[in-house]
Amino acid sequence: MTDEQKKLWNDACQHLKQTLSKDVFEKWIAVIQCRKIDHDQVILVVGNDFYQSWLEEHYLPLIKNALALVSGQTYDIQLVVDYSLASEQEEQPDTAENVKEKVRSILPQKRGTKETKTNLNSNYTFDSFVVGPSNQFAHAAAMASAQSPSRAYNPLFIYGGVGLGKTHLMQAIGNFILSKKGKGKVCYTTSEAFLNEYIEALQTNSLAKFRKKYRTVDALLIDDIHFLAGKERLQEEFFHTFNAIFENHKQIVMTSDRPAGELEGLAPRLVSRFEWGLVVEMESPDVETRVAILRKKSEQLKLSIEQNLLFYIAERISSNIRRLEGALIRVASYISLTGQSMDMGKLEYLLRDTLDQEKKHAISVENIQKTVAEHFDLRVGDLLGRKRTQNIAWPRQVAMYLSRDMTNLSFPSIGDSFGRNHATVVHACKTVEKEQTTDLKLRQTLSLLRQRAGHQSAQTVS
Numbered sequence: 470m471t472d473e474q475k476k477l478w479n480d481a482c483q484h485l486k487q488t489l490s491k492d493v494f495e496k497w498i499a500v501i502q503c504r505k506i507d508h509d510q511v512i513l514v515v516g517n518d519f520y521q522s523w524l525e526e527h528y529l530p531l532i533k534n535a536l537a538l539v540s541g542q543t544y545d546i547q548l549v550v551d552y553s554l555a556s557e558q559e560e561q562p563d564t565a566e567n568v569k570e571k572v573r574s575i576l577p578q579k580r581g582t583k584e585t586k587t588n589l590n591s592n593y594t595f596d597s598f599v600v601g602p603s604n605q606f607a608h609a610a611a612m613a614s615a616q617s618p619s620r621a622y623n624p625l626f627i628y629g630g631v632g633l634g635k636t637h638l639m640q641a642i643g644n645f646i647l648s649k650k651g652k653g654k655v656c657y658t659t660s661e662a663f664l665n666e667y668i669e670a671l672q673t674n675s676l677a678k679f680r681k682k683y684r685t686v687d688a689l690l691i692d693d694i695h696f697l698a699g700k701e702r703l704q705e706e707f708f709h710t711f712n713a714i715f716e717n718h719k720q721i722v723m724t725s726d727r728p729a730g731e732l733e734g735l736a737p738r739l740v741s742r743f744e745w746g747l748v749v750e751m752e753s754p755d756v757e758t759r760v761a762i763l764r765k766k767s768e769q770l771k772l773s774i775e776q777n778l779l780f781y782i783a784e785r786i787s788s789n790i791r792r793l794e795g796a797l798i799r800v801a802s803y804i805s806l807t808g809q810s811m812d813m814g815k816l817e818y819l820l821r822d823t824l825d826q827e828k829k830h831a832i833s834v835e836n837i838q839k840t841v842a843e844h845f846d847l848r849v850g851d852l853l854g855r856k857r858t859q860n861i862a863w864p865r866q867v868a869m870y871l872s873r874d875m876t877n878l879s880f881p882s883i884g885d886s887f888g889r890n891h892a893t894v895v896h897a898c899k900t901v902e903k904e905q906t907t908d909l910k911l912r913q914t915l916s917l918l919r920q921r922a923g924h925q926s927a928q929t930v931s
């Protein structure tokens with residue numbers, strides 16, 4: 470940055486220093502590093518996700534305003550995380566240090582790139598994982614794989630929607646294996662990190678080292694395998710890695726956002742290998758499990774929060790456990806930073822944005838059926854009926870596809886909502902998925918239907 474740009478940021482900070490209390494300034498503003506200023510954009514860097522989200526939600530308008538005041542123009546501000554700053558920031562005076570510590574200890578760490586011996590997050594254990602109907606099958610399979618690596622289920626393929634605990638469960642297997650005597654070599658990575666390492670190995674002529682690293686493990690835990698889709702060369706490399714580990718009778722565990730067979734652009738030989746062992750799905754947890762998760766996380770945070778408030782959060786946030794956890798962290802931070810107790814009114818206010826997002830996500834199959842039926846000028850009963858004429862069969866397939874796409878529901882539960890079996894839904898999803906790759910008009914129709922179904926659900930909930 471030029472001296473002039475540095476001065477601009479310093480001036481903005483001076484302005485903020487005058488408007489904010491000393492404590493708040495030291496805690497939230499002084500820790501920010503300004504990395505870049507160009508025409509209309511400013512890039513600010515902080516040391517962890519918690520700072521990023523807290524600043525975005527509470528101080529971004531103030532920062533924007535300060536920059537505008539000292540420069541006479543408006544900037545678009547981007548807040549990015551650089552984990553290497555974290556240690557510097559820890560040295561800052563901080564009256565809420567204990568909160569930060571607690572929060573950091575339960576926040577998921579940046580995956581796949583963290584330089585620790587095992588690359589595993591030690592908080593992701595079976596002990597800290599709450600079991601309920603939505604994940605008990607996946608949990609049992611993971612336990613069995615951890616207790617008898619390569620003998621129980623190999624490979625173990627875990628799939629499900631965003632933030633439902635796939636990484637947690639997969640890493641619990643790794644942590645369990647490492648906790649045993651005569652522990653083996655466990656390697657956890659994300660598919661993206663695997664790709665980056667592969668490219669680096671190609672560039673630096675160190676493929677042999679790369680291959681040795683991955684092919685000689687006792688357990689390979691590879692996250693977000695859907696990332697391989699459409700990347701042929703990477704698939705080729707992973708195919709050989711997979712074979713080497715499998716032939717050595719070592720354990721492979723993979724996670725994905727959907728079943729292997731549904732990943733467009735994944736080579737059939739990989740699809741079939743991914744299905745050799747056991748495939749398990751993780752679904753959205755029911756409200757009881759969500760309450761149990763909140764209780765467990767509050768214990769970890771040593772946070773005393775009334776049961777009715779935990780219920781309130783659990784009832785309203787159902788789409789994603791990461792979001793549930795985020796809400797609890799917000800409550801914990803509020804209590805610790807303000808020293809005030811929590812009541813229902815404050816809770817509603819504090820979580821208003823998250824709750825709004827949830828409403829938008831509360832999309833039901835019924836709403837999708839209604840939207841699709843209206844669009845095709847049919848009755849919902851037609852979609853649920855037995856008729857197979859094209860004018861009904863096609864809208865039915867579209868509705869099934871959207872149900873899969875817009876909710877976290879499994880194939881069997883979507884099938885139930887249409888009075889059909891799981892295979893019919895899989896077939897419908899594949900058909901629509903394939904059609905839309907070549908049919909622009911269909912893509913537009915789907916996008917319109919998504920908007921309408923989302924809108925309708927938001928109205929139903931509020």
Ligand SMILES: Nc1ncnc2c1ncn2[C@@H]1O[C@H](COP(=O)(O)OP(=O)(O)OP(=O)(O)O)[C@@H](O)[C@H]1O
Pocket residue numbers: 575576577597598599600604629630631632633634635636637638726762765790791794
């Ligand atoms: N059953 C559970 N018990 C306790 N914590 C859970 C459970 N399921 C998920 N979590 C927590 O929710 C957060 C999100 O979980 P995780 O990162 O494993 O989800 P994911 O399915 O891998 O998400 P993504 O699809 O984004 O990769 C983590 O902090 C994890 O500890």
